[in-house]
Amino acid sequence: MTGRTSPIASAVPGRIRVRHPLLRRADRFQEALGRLESLDAVRVTGSNPAVGSVLLSYDPAVLTPDDARSQVEALLSAVLHPAEAAPPPDAPASVADSTPAAPELKWRINRAAKIGMMGSMAATLAALGVGKRVHAGFGTLFVAFMLVHMTVQRKRLFQ
Structure with missing residues (x-):
């Protein structure tokens, strides 16, 4: 994740806290939570959508801390930095050029x-x-x- 800040706020063996401002949005938070819950060796032990924070636990004997970090960052990368969808080819130029x-x-x-x-x-x-x-x-x-x-x-x- 070069050029971007990591969504991992803190990590110790067995525990990772994810925090990012974009996770305050309900849609992104739910998508991130769903993706994180799909990890086999990681479980969500706490979450706070108001601050965009998720606490994850994992067994360090099963999953190394580096592997856990990389898996979490890879999953959240798609949620926090989605690829910009190209406008339809038949869209007027004013719609295609106006990005918020x-x-x-x-x-x-x-x-x-x-x-x-x-x-x-x-x-x-x-x-x-x-x-x-x-x-x-x-x-x-x-x-x-x-x-x-x-x-x-x-x-x-x-x-």
């Missing part, structure tokens, strides 16, 4: 906005001694980052 923004992109934008808010707030406070214009400039920058954050989180803000 990936949730990971939203998380990255939101994280950058939050870091920007923290940095600009610190700069605003530091600029108090320099002058009003510098202070106001960093304050404006803070408001801009806050607006980006609120735009990304608009569904949660207005529930």
Whole structure:
């Protein structure tokens, strides 16, 4: 799974915890659970769809930890990173070109906005001694980052 983070949050001989943000979606969680339950030497001992977490147990005498990890990662790869389905050949170009923004992109934008808010707030406070214009400039920058954050989180803000 090069270039992607592993869905395995922790692993000790006999136990693997899987956690991934995409497993918070009910359809992906159920599909992952079904695939994980199909493994012979591994059993699901706990799950929490609210946080996208599944706890797996296995007998380390039957299955080595490396084999268990590789089997779990291979099964979850298809659930967490499905191949993009090609649009039908007769679909209009506007439908084929309009793909929704990936949730990971939203998380990255939101994280950058939050870091920007923290940095600009610190700069605003530091600029108090320099002058009003510098202070106001960093304050404006803070408001801009806050607006980006609120735009990304608009569904949660207005529930």
